[in-house]
Amino acid sequence: ETMINQIAAGEVIERPASVVKELVENALDAGAGRVEVATAGGGLNLIRVSDDGSGIPQPELELAISRHCTSKLTDDIHDIRSLGFRGEALPSIGSVSRLTIRSRTANADSAAEISIDGGSVSSVRPAAANRGTSVEVRDLFFATPARLKFMKGERAEATAIGDVVKRIAIAFPAVRFTLSGPDRTTMELPATDDTPEGRLARVAQVMGKEFPQNSIAIDAVREGVQLSGHVSIPSYSRANALQQYAYVNGRPVRDKLIASAIRGAYADVLPRDRHAVTVLFLTLDPATVDVNVHPAKADVRFRDPGLVRGLIVGAIREALAKAGL
Ligand code: ADP
Numbered sequence: 002e003t004m005i006n007q008i009a010a011g012e013v014i015e016r017p018a019s020v021v022k023e024l025v026e027n028a029l030d031a032g033a034g035r036v037e038v039a040t041a042g043g044g045l046n047l048i049r050v051s052d053d054g055s056g057i058p059q060p061e062l063e064l065a066i067s068r069h070c071t072s073k074l075t076d077d078i079h080d081i082r083s084l085g086f087r088g089e090a091l092p093s094i095g096s097v098s099r100l101t102i103r104s105r106t107a108n109a110d111s112a113a114e115i116s117i118d119g120g121s122v123s124s125v126r127p128a129a130a131n132r133g134t135s136v137e138v139r140d141l142f143f144a145t146p147a148r149l150k151f152m153k154g155e156r157a158e159a160t161a162i163g164d165v166v167k168r169i170a171i172a173f174p175a176v177r178f179t180l181s182g183p184d185r186t187t188m189e190l191p192a193t194d195d196t197p198e199g200r201l202a203r204v205a206q207v208m209g210k211e212f213p214q215n216s217i218a219i220d221a222v223r224e225g226v227q228l229s230g231h232v233s234i235p236s237y238s239r240a241n242a243l244q245q246y247a248y249v250n251g252r253p254v255r256d257k258l259i260a261s262a263i264r265g266a267y268a269d270v271l272p273r274d275r276h277a278v279t280v281l282f283l284t285l286d287p288a289t290v291d292v293n294v295h296p297a298k299a300d301v302r303f304r305d306p307g308l309v310r311g312l313i314v315g316a317i318r319e320a321l322a323k324a325g326l
């Protein structure tokens with residue numbers, strides 16, 4: 002069982018940032034209004050994600066760290082409203098680290114916690130905590146030294162963690178996020194709200210307050226596929242594509258087709274080595290897109306890639322032209 006979980010971990014948990022992604026998604030699935038991420042040693046020594054969400058009832062703590070136990074499965078695989086649904090993350094992480102979950106539901110008298118250390122599970126113990134859940138992951142990959150050797154160093158892992166939090170935070174403007182290292186808070190994103198203004202305010206928190214003034218709004222529909230967001234004016238470009246954020250039905254994705262469509266849209270106004278800064282939200286019938294190609298869930302497969310590409314290229318070019326750019 003530990004072996005199977007470690008193999009699954011190899012698929013889903015590539016690096017500390019993957020742990021952060023899974024734990025933050027769980028917090029959001031639990032309806033959190035506040036998510037706090039604390040790390041040390043680029044996440045290899047410590048990752049702690051705390052939320053004020055629904056909590057886990059004490060009798061279910063043991064289930065939460067069992068393989069393929071999820072409280073989120075629906076009959077329709079396309080109707081995945083929540084971010085997680087495989088019931089794989091916690092047991093996988095617990096098989097390669099020392100993991101403790103402490104949780105308390107709204108009507109429980111007290112909190113409880115359980116630990117899993119390189120795959121071996123403790124009994125449930127009473128604990129002290131407010132409503133919500135806190136998951137602490139220490140010594141990531143101590144149980145798989147070969148994986149540990151592949152880590153790029155503290156700085157690079159910390160940067161990747163920051164990037165994951167930013168990507169998710171843009172999709173959840175009504176949630177407050179904080180990210181802190183061992184001795185200071187590195188990111189603080191107060192809650193805004195889920196209106197166009199609130200979403201743009203969150204984007205500005207993440208991308209910098211100059212971004213709104215240096216971008217134009219995108220809002221287009223083609224054959225039932227909707228595209229909205231903001232893209233930079235040509236003078237506000239970057240040397241790398243790190244500041245390109247894309248969402249499909251509210252989920253952060255990293256997709257080659259979307260990236261290439263953006264490149265195509267700017268081909269005439271940006272030199273080849275410059276990149277636009279973009280935040281794009283695609284909304285389409287969930288039956289026409291597969292967002293679960295890989296367990297790490299960042300790739301997408303569109304049923305009609307040409308339609309999506311055409312929509313992105315067309316909408317951006319049109320908006321740039323309209324703005325006289
Ligand atoms: P999944 O998210 O795919 O269901 P996970 O292994 O990530 O699988 O989590 C297992 C289960 O543990 C979840 O289905 C949920 O019931 C519970 N859980 C995990 N994290 C939290 C959290 N932060 N708040 C409430 N419940 C949680």
Ligand code: MG
Nearest residue numbers: 023027085090
């Ligand atoms: Mg999950």
